[in-house]
Amino acid sequence: MAELVMAAATPHNPLLWRAMVEPMPDDLVGVAANFRRIGDTIVELGVDVIIEVGTDHIRQFFSDNAPAFVVGKAERYHGTYENEVRTFGMEYVEVAGHRELADRIAGREVLPEAIDFAVSHEWRLDHGFIIPLQYLTPALDIPVVPIHANSTLPPLPSPRRFAALGEHLRDTVAAWESDARVALITSGHMATDIGGPRQFLGQGSPDPEFDEMAVGWMRDGDLEAAIEGCRYDRIMAAGNVTYQYVNVITALAAMGGRPAELAEATESRFASSPFFMWRAG
Amino acid sequence: MSKYMVDKFMRAVEMSDAEVAAYVADPAAYVDVWLASGAAASAPDRPSDDHELTAAERDAFAARDIGALYALGAHPYLLWHFIEAVHSHEFAAGFGWRDLVERYRAAVLPHGTPDYIA
Numbered sequence: 091m092a093e094l095v096m097a098a099a100t101p102h103n104p105l106l107w108r109a110m111v112e113p114m115p116d117d118l119v120g121v122a123a124n125f126r127r128i129g130d131t132i133v134e135l136g137v138d139v140i141i142e143v144g145t146d147h148i149r150q151f152f153s154d155n156a157p158a159f160v161v162g163k164a165e166r167y168h169g170t171y172e173n174e175v176r177t178f179g180m181e182y183v184e185v186a187g188h189r190e191l192a193d194r195i196a197g198r199e200v201l202p203e204a205i206d207f208a209v210s211h212e213w214r215l216d217h218g219f220i221i222p223l224q225y226l227t228p229a230l231d232i233p234v235v236p237i238h239a240n241s242t243l244p245p246l247p248s249p250r251r252f253a254a255l256g257e258h259l260r261d262t263v264a265a266w267e268s269d270a271r272v273a274l275i276t277s278g279h280m281a282t283d284i285g286g287p288r289q290f291l292g293q294g295s296p297d298p299e300f301d302e303m304a305v306g307w308m309r310d311g312d313l314e315a316a317i318e319g320c321r322y323d324r325i326m327a328a329g330n331v332t333y334q335y336v337n338v339i340t341a342l343a344a345m346g347g348r349p350a351e352l353a354e355a356t357e358s359r360f361a362s363s364p365f366f367m368w369r370a371g
Numbered sequence: 372m373s374k375y376m377v378d379k380f381m382r383a384v385e386m387s388d389a390e391v392a393a394y395v396a397d398p399a400a401y402v403d404v405w406l407a408s409g410a411a412a413s414a415p416d417r418p419s420d421d422h423e424l425t426a427a428e429r430d431a432f433a434a435r436d437i438g439a440l441y442a443l444g445a446h447p448y449l450l451w452h453f454i455e456a457v458h459s460h461e462f463a464a465g466f467g468w469r470d471l472v473e474r475y476r477a478a479v480l481p482h483g484t485p486d487y488i489a
Contacts, residue, residue, distance in 0.1 A: 172387060173387070177456065177459075330447050
């Protein structure tokens, strides 16, 4: 059977693409080191397929058609958009999909009981998916099943649905008749504001109290506290795009609610960066 | 419907280099052409692609009025990237990205956290 060998969460801050380059600025040394630590673990554990749970930033999915959870069923994906090349200096890329695993996650004929997924056969991945892959697997040589979780266009799925997603991904991999070694990567934020009055403060987190609690839920393996702490009103008070933190609940649930071996909100000139990691028990 | 259309307009401009250039060249004229080019204005049997703005929304886009758009309920993520896109050609000595960030902050700060849910 296939094995879920690890789960991890990383940031996808696209401003890193121009800023986090050699000679490495002092404030970004920790961010680069944590990306490297997770990337090295992917190599060490022999990962050969990645499930990536992230959030499209109103590029592919807009309010004319905004599903809660989308599983990518394409054979290949193009990465990033004209506006992201312009604004962030990102590069157009391609990455392979994994149709067999995508079919197992979403169901080929009937949707699974856990989640009423939407599926997509043609989906250009934005920075929320591409930035983590470019730092974790620079050659982009590991096939990916992207899963979009709507965290930007309300109504949003509740935090408990992200836990259900994680449990479903764990069970799906465990039941897959394959020798694949699978990693679950979630892409998200700590407290972050974009387009609101607290964006780009230049002095770190807009809500250090939230970040401290949010690191603790993963460090202590407290799934119920994470679900309760991510109530819409509280998490939006931490910044208007902080809901993308909730993606990591998927990883915590997939790992059975165990404490993470890496749990850190890494500080820099930007809003703090989420780094969490678990190995299979 | 109105906040949805504000978001639709910003996204249509910001995602395309050509649309950003056309808007920047003459914001008021661009908005009026966009309003006149929706599906409802031409043929009722075309796929739905309405282009509608209230007078206040139209005027705010014509004036690139950050505070007005924010107060009208523009999606903050789309609004920042729209504003960044349509001002970045002005970056030069004496006015840069950080200056735009602070101009944006000053414009939205008086309006608190408007309901942007479309």
